[in-house]
Amino acid sequence: MTETEMTRAVATAGEPALHGTGLTDVRMMLVAHTSFRREIGLAPAAVRAVRDGDRRRAGVVADHVLLFTSLLHHHHTIEDEVLWEPLLERVPDRLAPLVHLMESQHEVVASLLDQVPAATNRWRASAAATDGAELADLLTVLSAALVEHLEAEETRLLPIMARHVTAAEWDHFTELGMSSIPKRMTLVGFGMMLYEGDPDVIALESAKLSAPVRVVLPPLARRSFRRYASRIHGTPSPLPRAGF
Numbered sequence: 001m002t003e004t005e006m007t008r009a010v011a012t013a014g015e016p017a018l019h020g021t022g023l024t025d026v027r028m029m030l031v032a033h034t035s036f037r038r039e040i041g042l043a044p045a046a047v048r049a050v051r052d053g054d055r056r057r058a059g060v061v062a063d064h065v066l067l068f069t070s071l072l073h074h075h076h077t078i079e080d081e082v083l084w085e086p087l088l089e090r091v092p093d094r095l096a097p098l099v100h101l102m103e104s105q106h107e108v109v110a111s112l113l114d115q116v117p118a119a120t121n122r123w124r125a126s127a128a129a130t131d132g133a134e135l136a137d138l139l140t141v142l143s144a145a146l147v148e149h150l151e152a153e154e155t156r157l158l159p160i161m162a163r164h165v166t167a168a169e170w171d172h173f174t175e176l177g178m179s180s181i182p183k184r185m186t187l188v189g190f191g192m193m194l195y196e197g198d199p200d201v202i203a204l205e206s207a208k209l210s211a212p213v214r215v216v217l218p219p220l221a222r223r224s225f226r227r228y229a230s231r232i233h234g235t236p237s238p239l240p241r242a243g244f
């Protein structure tokens, strides 16, 4: 068990409640975070793997980098607006230090995210290995800041969210999150959830779909994700689960 997994296990043992009677089921947050950890964590290697001068390939990976960094930016924006502001008003004493930690971590991540479009477009235009290395370094720093932030959010804030965010607020948050995924990426996005997401949580999300869609969608989505992952990462099953 890695240190990260142990921290999570201890937190979960002490504060088990991310769902259950009287609580809002907030486990979808973990599903989203897992995708962000993986894709932002693997992005530097995907950039470095592009050959010097290969503009076509740089364009493919650049699109991927811009997609995931913009999804991450959106995720943080809606957390700030939809979840943390109301939470802070509701349970101010307990939450103030945590929400302020979250906001300051978001600022660090945001300042790194702000630099990504220019660095990515510079590399896309030149496909020069030096520009690629600069982008990969930036993404490495971003990934480290993100991992630290997600860990703190999951272990310290999420259990409190389960108690104090209403189901309606949570549904609104998850709908806003889903709607940020471009339509052309819907199947890949669902495949990504199926790939690593908690099966119990995926089952709950799938229950919102009509019966025929529920049957047809998973195999298509899994295949779309495998194809996408092969194109970006060179393998249909990118992972290193541990260490992220």
Ligand SMILES: [Fe+2]
Binding pocket: 029, 033, 075, 079, 153
């Ligand atoms: Fe989050």
